[in-house]
Amino acid sequence: MKEIVVISGKGGTGKTSITASFAKLGAEEIVVADCDVDAADMHLVMSPEVIHTEDYYSGFVAKIDENKCTQCGACIDTCQFDAISPEFNINQYKCEGCSYCSEICPTHAIKMQELCIGQYFISKSRMNNYLIHAKLGIGADNTGKLVAMVKKEARKIAEANNLNTILVDGSPGIGCPVLSSLTGANLVCIVTESSLSGFHDLQRVYEVAKRFKLKACCIINKHDLNTKLTKQIEDYLEKEGIIHLANLPYMANFSDAMVEGKTIVEKENTIHSQLIKDSWQKIKEIVV
Amino acid sequence: MILAIASGKGGTGKTTLSTNLASYISEKQKVTLADLDVEEPNSGLFLDVEKDLEKDMFKKIPEWKESECILCGKCQEWCKFNCIQVLGDEVMIFPEFCHTCHMCVDLCPGSALSFKDVRMGRLSKSHKGNLTFVESRLNIGEEQAVSLISQTIDYTENYADEDELIIVDAPPGAACPVMEVVDKSDFVILVTEPTPFGLNDLKIAVETMRVLNREFAVVINRYGIGNDDVISYCKAENIDILAKINNDRKLAELYSKGNLLYKHSENLREQLDLIIEKLHLLK
Amino acid sequence: MKIAFTSKGNSWSSEMDPRFGRAEYIFVYDEESKKIEVVENEGISQVEHGAGPRTAKLVFDINPDIIITGNGPGGNALRVLEKADIKMFTGASEMSLEEAYKKYQNNELTIFE
Structure with a gap:
């Protein structure tokens, strides 16, 4: 099983648009996992038909049994998160699930309840492949756990269908979710842009990827915005042994395909379409 | 007053709006900008400020x-x-x-x-003219961003004058860190871009504002790309669109070099004026 | 030597779990007695934060001489393993436990320091 993970560190570099293009090019030969669960957007261009839905539980929240509660106020005094109102209502967005209140309640009126904070879906997309995606509720913490779950489902589907490539739209940032995205991967593809913050975040996220001793490749988007900086990024890639896949030029109408519910590679005869096709070809050669 | 600049999705122009709005206002009066995106604080890259102090948190x-x-x-x-x-x-x-x-x-x-x-992290305070800039940076590997955010807001509120405008650059997403920032703010600007991805993420952000019962309005960045769906959505939901910042390759180039943009764009200055006027940000 | 493996299943033919903190099973083989013990890393998929220390504690209590895994532990798990003086070998991913054991015997795995 080969797992290709696309990440970016910074938002807005074109990561999801490029991943969706790879999904189109891979078609029925791959399984796609959307692990950018905070801003899950792959479904907007993949038009998935949901086959299976599963609730996602994570963490705990305190719940007061009114019949047992004597309103002594011990819970309010102990809670460090101001999660219990003077009327003894629990604010589920403030409750961190530490269970201190439940532990000290003299009448055992407080129980800890598992919290359903979202759902994940197994779908078949218009590109003839399976897409595993998720929707998180408000205030839900995107930990590596949901990412791990989405990837696990993707692996199961791949095995059941005799497919050996999984394409992952990875999580942003450098925290727990991105670590979880990278776990078990064979190749990481970093999409960056030619801007100071893009380069800054590329370096930070690559420091994380390095720990996994993964093969890495990179696409520089909007390379012509700052040619001097693009050169610096290219030098950095060479120094770190990151395979440089392509430079995509700035395009004012980059989002036109997205508006039509399409991917960039479905707009034929554009520079971007060709460069992304070439990149996917190279990626396939690298992982084989 | 604490004015939060937030967005559902990363890369929509949250930091661009925060830094430009704060710098532009500082030409006229005292203002404080706090970067609360403690996992990836980037505002400092755009501000040519002088450091006054640094301290461990x-x-x-x-x-x-x-x-x-x-x-x-x-x-x-x-x-x-x-x-x-x-x-x-x-x-x-x-x-x-x-x-x-x-x-x-x-x-x-x-x-x-x-x-x-x-x-758990490090706070720094710096200034340029009327602008005070506070930034906190979370230690790599540290998971409790909320506590650092909350302490940074407290520090900023204590430091600023009582009637001073405080602009805060919120973390992206809809998880606990952004909830903490919104909870402590008086008004929230949601920055989005007029594309399907932008709209999808805006809807999640709007839901968050409604759950927290916070007053908010929208600023559209990169206006001119994509389509009008964001505008139709805001109309249907009765959400105020404060400003529309034009998509402009020249601005993208300046941004990539870490420059402030309002000095180079009349359109941006006009749009910032609209925000300032509608929210009564000037004394 | 008592050797522990991070594993996705409970037999020699099971695949190695490259993850330390979120390993599904700890498979233990005692070279002297030839005995096998499989410990399920119970509830680990439900854990949000702190999977590393939790699994490390499990391994600590099993008390093997050696642990064989894929990626290697994070800093937290490492603190525990150092205290317990357990030697760690990494690089055993995408293979069965049997293959990983052979690689260990042939000195083909990386010692984690």
Whole structure:
């Protein structure tokens, strides 16, 4: 099983648009996992038909049994998160699930309840492949756990269908979710842009990827915005042994395909379409 | 007044709006900008400010006193965050998972646990003319961003004049860190871009504002790309669109070099004026 | 030598779990007695934060001489393993436990320091 993970560190570099293009090019030969669960957007261009839905539980929240509660106020005094109102209502967005209140309640009126904070879906997309995606509720913490779950489902589907490539739209940032995205991967593809913050975040996220001793490749988007900086990024890639896949030029109408519910590679005869096709070809050669 | 600049999705122009709005206002009056995206603070890249001070930020974590410990293992059982593990005859503590809920310290039967301060990040304050800039940076590997955010807001509020405008650059997403920022703000600007991805993420952000019952309005960045769906959505939902910042390749180039943009774009200045006027940001 | 493996299943033919903190099983083989013990890393998929220390504690209690895994542990798990003086070998991913054991015997795995 080969797992290709696309990440970016910074938002807005074109990561999801490029991943969706790879999904189109891979078609029925791959399984796609959307692990950018905070801003899950792959479904907007993949038009998935949901086959299976599963609730996602994570963490705990305190719940007061009114019949047992004597309103002594011990819970309010102990809670460090101001999660219990003077009327003894629990604010589920403030409750961190530490269970201190439940532990000290003299009448055992407080129980800890598992919290359903979202759902994940197994779908078949218009590109003839399976897409595993998720929707998180408000205030839900995107930990590596949901990412791990989405990837696990993707692996199961791949095995059941005799497919050996999984394409992952990875999580942003450098925290727990991105670590979880990278776990078990064979190749990481970093999409960056030619801007100071893009380069800054590329370096930070690559420091994380390095720990996994993964093969890495990179696409520089909007390379012509700052040619001097693009050169610096290219030098950095060479120094770190990151395979440089392509430079995509700035395009004012980059989002036109997205508006039509399409991917960039479905707009034929554009520079971007060709460069992304070439990149996917190279990626396939690298992982084989 | 605390004005938060937030967005559902990363890369929509949250930091661009925060830095430009704050700098532009500082030409006329005192203003403070706080970068609360403590995991990836980027505002500083765009501001040519002079540093006044730096200080370590702490959180409280339990510390184990071997001599008092009866090795009952209760603390490990209590801790829902896996930060206490009893290993043979030693209790090991993993500070970055600690939520400082106080349970282990308060209830330890042998009084073997007490609090100590550990560094969780670093705050810096700097200035340029009328602009004060506060930034906090979370240590890599530290998981409790909320506590650092909340301490940084407290610091900023204490430092700023009572009637001073405080603009805060919120973290992206709709999770606990952004909830904390929104909870402490008086008004929120949601920055979006007029594309399907932008709209999808805006809807999630709007839902968050409604759950927290916070007043908010929208600013559209990169206006001219994509389609009009964001505008139709805002109309249908009765959401105010404060400003529309034109998509402009020249601005993208300036941004890529880390420049402030309002000095180079009349359109941006006009749009910032609209925001200032509609929200009565000038005294 | 008592050797522990991070594993996705409970037999020699099971695949190695490259993850330390979120390993599904700890498979233990005692070279002297030839005995096998499989410990399920119970509830680990439900854990949000702190999987590393939790699994490390499990391994600590099993007390093997050696642990064989894929990626290697994070800093937190490492603190525990150092205390317990357990030697760690990494690089055993995408193979069965049997293959990983052979690689260990042939000195083909990386010692984690």
